[in-house]
Amino acid sequence: MSEDLQCVDEAVAEFGRDASAVIPILQRLQQRYRYLPEAALRRVCELTEITPAAIAGVSTFYSQFRHKPVGRHIISICHGTACHVKGSELIQDALARDLKLGEGEDTDSNGVFTLERVACLGCCTLAPVIKIDDITYGHLTSQTVSRALHDFLELEKRGIVPERHDRTAAKGAGLAEIRIGVGSCCEAGGSQSVRRELEAEVKRLGAAAVIKPVGCVGMCHQTPLVQIITGGGEPVTYAKVRAEEAARIVRRHLKPGGIVRRIRAGVDTVLEHLLTDDTWEPVSRYALDVRDAPVCSFLGKQKRIASEWCGDLDPLDITEYAAHGGWTALKACLKAGQPEQIVEEVTRSGLRGRGGAGFPTGRKWAVVRAAPGSPKYLVCNGDEGDPGAFMDRMLLESFPYRVLEGIVISAYAMGIHEGFLYIRAEYPLALQRIRAALARMESDGLLGSSLLGSGFDLTLKIVEGAGAFVSGEETALLASIEGQRAMPKFRPPYPAESGLWGKPTAINNVETLAMVPWILRNGAGAFQEMGAGSSRGTKVFSLAGKVVRGGLIEVPMGISVRDIVNEIGGGTPDERGFKAVQIGGPSGGCLPASLGNTPVTYESLAAEGCIMGSGGLVVLDHSDCMVDLARYFMTFTQHESCGKCTPCRVGTKRMLEILERLCEGRGVKGDIERLEEFARTTAGGSLCGLGKTAANPVLSTIRHFRDEYQAHLEGRCPALKCRKLVAYTITEDCIGCTKCAQICPVEAITPAPYRKHEIQQDKCTKCDSCRQVCPSNAVVLGSPGVSVDKEVG
């Protein structure tokens, strides 16, 4: 394999021989070999200052790195919160079954597919989601998932390689504009193939139209979205557009008078209906679904600052950004030449960090500005590891220039000349856009030496994360940039005084920085006017789970949780309404519907055992089990713990063991109290925020749903979610169609035409397949003592 190792030499030549080059080098090697062969790793050690211990430590810490060869294609199964509550475990089992994987195996015997568990693919509105190489499949069931495999193999056979193009469309006056969403959800929904079809059709017609990619529109539950603006006319929006329909949409608008098919929202395309009327409703009144409230109320209570001009901007069109007020704040700051004034203005605005802790941003800047030592560094934290959140991803993908403008302003305010954007590798689109935006800014003189002729120098670099939730914690993030395992350190010293390579370092979250241009453009007062208590301005949330309209939302602080779910999110598909809202992900908690009036502020959420967190908001309904959810988060936290400090490393595991036995009906008397006690130990003694908050999902669910814990202790799962505690049975409604028997993968049902079928409980693996195929809803789920007629979605 000697010539094969050429790639190592090249990577070393590109990234250098320092210890800090280890992560980019490993990423390059994995790109080349698809895993990390030992020979390549040894070669790295020969060529660089990186020791075997360092390379072994780092490559086994980050989950991106693989040490075994993989199949031809990688199937990433999302186990993020939204996907979990929508049944990702069933998907995982179905795939393992389809690929005939044995216990502990991840690759099928032909070496075609390798299964991988991932936390949040960032398109939670399409949950449950899997990604096969670069193609995302959403809204899956254990039934449809095998179709996804076939579909993918079919594409491969036909040589259709998904490609990404980010060419900015030129825009001419008088042209019709066809906007296509290219946010992650839209892309996952298939917007690239729709876009190809749109382009092909426009070309074929020779029509006077430009196709314009736009960032997230905030309606991720309806992707892909296509919006058409013809000269003078009102924009028309199509939801859930399929590639086959793209051409017809184009023909409808560019050749007026034809028959138009408007796509009705719904999972099953059989339900699409044909519309024959010629009147086009403007976007604000476009009914996406008979049950949906009008979109205007969807946008109603929102206030867009970080996501300003959402849906209007081509993410990478710098002229357009400028035309919408971009760079004015930066230019004004440079012109005024009083960086300390900027710090003061931001302090006055009341802006607090949006990364979770809510530390006053102005105060942090002032500390860094005053800290002795140079150089000073700036880090933009785009690690976003909460497994049910995608705010920062959307901001980076849809508003790259806004985030970067915020960065340049903050660097100027603190006198910093070197900055890093730490973005997780799981966000390829965000990385791609930021990379392109940086290049454009450099060529436009918005970065580099004496930017915009101001005499102020700034260089920005991208650092790709490698898959570790804890690397979002600020001291861990710095360790990661320095090429180490992302293990947090005790503070003080705080990074503001001693950060990267021991120098003062300002770390801010993506969203925090995206607020900055607006604040300086509109004044601290305008920002300060919004909000409640000490929580000022707006907050971006990613709304997902059991909600009709999921997506990226931005609301003024102080809005109630109920308003977010019911008015902005359109309530739950289940008519009983929401049961609870999970806020803040693995560090947060569950707020029950009874406390729905709680205003969204740092303090009031904390008072109910939740946290604002970074903005993941997952709506739960009555089919969601709170004990299962606590177990889910503890599994996540336990796995993501850096493994350093005793309380977190061991305490999370011990809590998880109790939660697991509760979910399996093996609970022991006193387990609830034991959990509470273990939670206190873990929270009290842990070194960093991960461990300190790890017990929140457990404590908040015990606090608000203690009866559910009690039920599990007695062997019941009231939500019928915990598989070990439920049983599938067939009722008298059975018409003897044999469908269940045919679909059952483990032959737990014997076919008996025209007679009532039976399920052999000892064989049943609770895969849910029979229930999904039964035409007469005769397959039902039950848990001892829980009524059996409940629908589980």
Place this chain on the structure above:
Amino acid sequence: MPQLTINGRSVTVENGVTVLEAARGLGITLPTLCHLPGKPAFTSCMICVVKNEVTGRLIPSCSAPVMEGMVITTDSDEVRQERKKILDLLLSEHSGDCEAPCTTTCPARMDIPLMIRQIAGGQLKEAYETVTDRIALPAVLGRICPAPCEKACRRGHHDAPVSICLLKRFAADEALKVDADVPPSPEGLRRTSRAASAPDKRIAIIGAGPAGLAAAFYLARSGYACTVLDEHEAPGGQLRYRVARDKLPMDVLDREIDVIRKLGVLFQMNTRIEPGAGIQRLKANYDAIVLTPGRTHGDSWHLWPVESDGRGVKVETGTFRTSDPMIFAGGEVVHAGQMSVRAVAHGKSIACAIDQWLGGRPVVGLEKSFESRLGQLKEGEIGEMMKDADPGTRVEPEGEHGAGYSTDKAVQESRRCLQCDCRKAKHCKLRDLSVEYGASQKVFTGSSRTKFVKTVSPQVIFEPGKCIKCGICVRLSGLAFLGRGYETVVGVPFGDSLKSALGSAAADCVRNCPTGALAWKADA
């Protein structure tokens, strides 16, 4: 220069000093595990927590820099409780035996693997000392003990247990050989014992059976003046009058009694002590009385002037004290029908308790340490344990039935031992702190303990199951942290050899590893 208060005492220290260092300056020692002086703090174990009363938070003192106006408490109940919890957590994932299962099963708690290592290394004198530290009549017991230790022996999971009993007999027989290089001299035996707390005191021992002989042996070894009184013609009790001759030749018993005699113990044979007046007389002439008369007179135990119940004379667990503070009872008078080794163990405990009492110290008997236990072995673990052992089958002694080992055979058999005890059992920080804070392996239940794994280099043993992830060796050598979360382990990169990963830092790592995870193969 910041000024702060620690446990109510005010101190001014240099900037940048940690709370730990500031406390040391005041003579306050705080427990640490992951702290490595001279290297940057790692902050992983959290055992060093103290409370900052100003913020109300518990902080790791090894890492927290002092700040002006800090008010620190280092020893409140809250702080101690927190440290206990940290230890409980560490112990819940700890895979190791402090003492070998044979030792913990042995009623006399003899350090069996140490004895075996000494035999294997040809250190026969030391082996005899190890045995006699717990067992007063090793040559005798080497012939008659039913060897419960062997039933617990781990090697039995692989093929057959180590012949512990024969090895013990070998160690004793070698020492008792008339022409041995190192016959057990009274001085030698005394040297290996703790000196008496009150050397001028006199002790009467009623009954010359195994319990009484053992008590006499240990008390005399410490320097007490002992008199054994027995109604029989010759000492030995049941050993002489009940045990079959072919199992225990009388000259073996005589020789071991001789050892005791040489220690200065007086034997008054043909002397029957009456439960009433006899005892009163002894109480008047001696400072303590050991009551080990056995059951030669059937159910007459209740005649002794101390409390008894339906089974025998009542004693306090561990100290063998009766209701009369001067009288300590052991052997069959306490509980009939027991193994001789148990009676011998009683003798040792009684000697210890009497020494404590006469020395005016709290009477607690033999000190109990903390014991981490592996318990039931998991699949594959026996294979790990076999890694450094001789794979051969159990060695049988040559010669006629009832013969003992020759030196060659004994050495050969001793190589079969898996060395289940922890090589750091006597200087493990985790164990010491667990004793100090009363920590337990049982608090955090539901635990699936990590698999026992062992890596051996020519000189060092590495057992990651005992590793607390303190990172000291990672900071010092080429070992690395591998993985993340609960599954984090310390290991050798690329599966290379332990020796190469440790390199020149081996000695430093072994010395600083706070547990037995990294230890020298040979006893320190």
